[in-house]
Amino acid sequence: MATSISLVGLSCFLLSLCLVCSLKEGYAFEELIESYAESYLTHNFEISSLFASSICNHSTKANERESTFRVVDKYGPCFQPSLHRSVVPPSLTDIIRSDRARIYSIQARLSSNSGCRDHIVEPNSLRIPVIDGSAFNTLSYLVTVGLGTPKKDLSLVFDTGSRLTWTQCEPCRSCYNQSEPRFDRDDSDSYVSIPRTDPVCAYVQRPVDPPHPVKSCSYEISYGDGSYSVGFFSKETLTMSATEKINSFLFGCGTDNKGKFGLEAGMLGLNQEDASIVVQTAQKYKKIFSYCLPSSASSTGHLTFGSQTPAPANIKYTKLVAQKSPFYGLDLIGIGLGGKKLNILESIFTTPGTIIDSGAVFTYLPRDAYTTFRDAFREAMSAYPRVTGPSASIETCYDFSKSSSVTVPEISFFFKDGTVVGIPGKYGLIEYSSTQSCLGFQESYAGDKYSIIGNSVQRTMEVVYDVAGQRVGFAPNGC
Structure with missing residues (x-):
């Protein structure tokens, strides 16, 4: 019996050896192993980490940074109870509806936009923590800045697609409810009204029916979902931190505001137009900013103006496409799962182009790219039961109630210059x-074939916008 077992073992060994040799004759055996591993690149997570917890978890990296404000989710565990208001969180159907309005608005503006760039100079750096505002009608992110003298702290949605920073102001003809008291220009020693004849008044669109006094520069800004703000284009002192202030900052003092806003006080515009904070602070921060979106509503992130020293670890840069200005365009040519690029024609991505956006929640792909990606994701996730989604458009959902952990394939974005950015599959789920x-x-x-890289896949990634250097960087584990 012992002899028989030995012969069997010897036969198996020789068979394995022959197989290895034959593989080496065709191509390197090591390459086969690497290819096999790459094709199944996955990340395993505890189910509980996919959902917001009841405990506030401040980002350690954000806390270690200088000039940092503590910012919390007003509807999460980091929120101060004294400021809390009861608001029903949006459903995925609500988010899709809001996303759709936003994307239509972006699409309408892309055809005639163009941009310019400045030379890169090493700037100072300023960091502001960021929170997840997922309880609003859209999955927005907030920062708290100080406005006026003495400063008044205001929580603003920051948006890479918006051109203007504005807040609700007293006296207000029509205002929605917000958590903090509204800004009162009469209480500020640094408020300056801009005359209608001032050249900077051309930075904003004037309303058909301007508010009084008509000699002042008035503005109107509207959003894809029908929300709007109307008021006076003005100058104020913007306090970024205890040591950083921006004097004569251009902003909208809104006296007539309506729409699907949450309890935020207004908007912080981060696109590439003249009135945005990026352009206004170009001399100081050289058109460089970055953000790290928190992993969930029970965590914090940060927003940074200016370059960082040292630079984020393992950062990968790719080209910023100027033609998509004032939005931030990228040369996406492919998408992958498990470390393997999917078989999708590059022209499906390159012909219309790609935008990276902090305001859209979902990531949007042209039809052929989406269906290929969706089917590959379903196959990779076949071990988990699929369930009916909240609407027909949200068609790929999973029930993890019987699992303590989940294994999800890594998601990869492939860019024309050879840069490949890997995203933990966890953040491909909402x-x-x-x-x-x-x-x-x-x-x-229909009618919108652009790819939009939304904010859910950007979570915990440090995304660096070097507008002057015409590049966007991605660094893992940013918060």
């Missing part, structure tokens, strides 16, 4: 209920 999550990707809508 919470549906306490035990269910849905794929955070959607098909681009």
